[in-house]
Amino acid sequence: MVFVLPEQNMQQTIKIQTKSPSEYGEKIFTKQLDSDLSLKNTLIEEILSILKTRSLLEEEEETWARLCLDEVIVNAIVHGNKEDKSKKVEVSLFVDNHLWAVRIEDEGEGFSEEILPNTEGDEYWDSEHGRGIMLLQDYMDEVWYYDKGNRVQLTKKKKTKWEKIVQKILFFFRLKD
């Protein structure tokens, strides 16, 4: 088994994939959201509630799942659709017994990889941007941007019993170091 430490994971950069991501499990819903930030929390709560009901989300993971959902939905509304309320953000939730995935699609122009902040090195440490990407890469198992970058799929596998124990130990050391 290979453990990828968060510090190494953080060095990865976001790529826009040429292929669509794999489809996982059963589609629970596809919802269209107006590009209005005040609407996002109700949808995020609904997704978290479904994941908890299906035992796909541990209580201590809730902050992380919320952060990642918040990050991609805010990006779609603010950077993708520029908060133009005539444009929609489409959110789909997929689950099976051992993972969950969300797809988010906005009507924006996408992005170019060059505009993303470089999170490597010391020059980054006081940047006001780019921390959302670090959080996505740290928690999610797969972050798959595709098309022009206006579509993304996040995937998170349910942890096995042993992975949960390792996660708790890593969490403890993270707080202690």
Added chain:
Amino acid sequence: MDKQGKLKIQQEGDITLVSFLDVSLLDETSIQPLGKQLEEISSKENVKLILSFKNIEYASSAVLGRLVKIYKLVRANKGTIKLCNIKNNILSVFKVTKLDKMFEIHPDEDKALKSFKGTASGFKFFWQK
């Protein structure tokens, strides 16, 4: 619709203690109306600022970006900022995004106040609840 949060601002001698009222989820929407006031406080020359996260259960990446902005404003005006009362789930987010290296973080308001008054060591505190 989320309730509109407010800032609670207390003055302890030359130390300004700021905490959040009526809000537990800090995100792009809830930090927006508070950001300007926080930036004004942070821009005062030689400010000694304690920002308490008591009652805050969640902080999104938009909030982390705001904190970096506040840190830079405080430093540019020769002030000092310390954070306190950060719950473990948020502290782990600080660790991943390296904000724990930027800010001096104390377990509670009392220890943050004492550290300004020189009655506690200047080292960073990390704690388990």
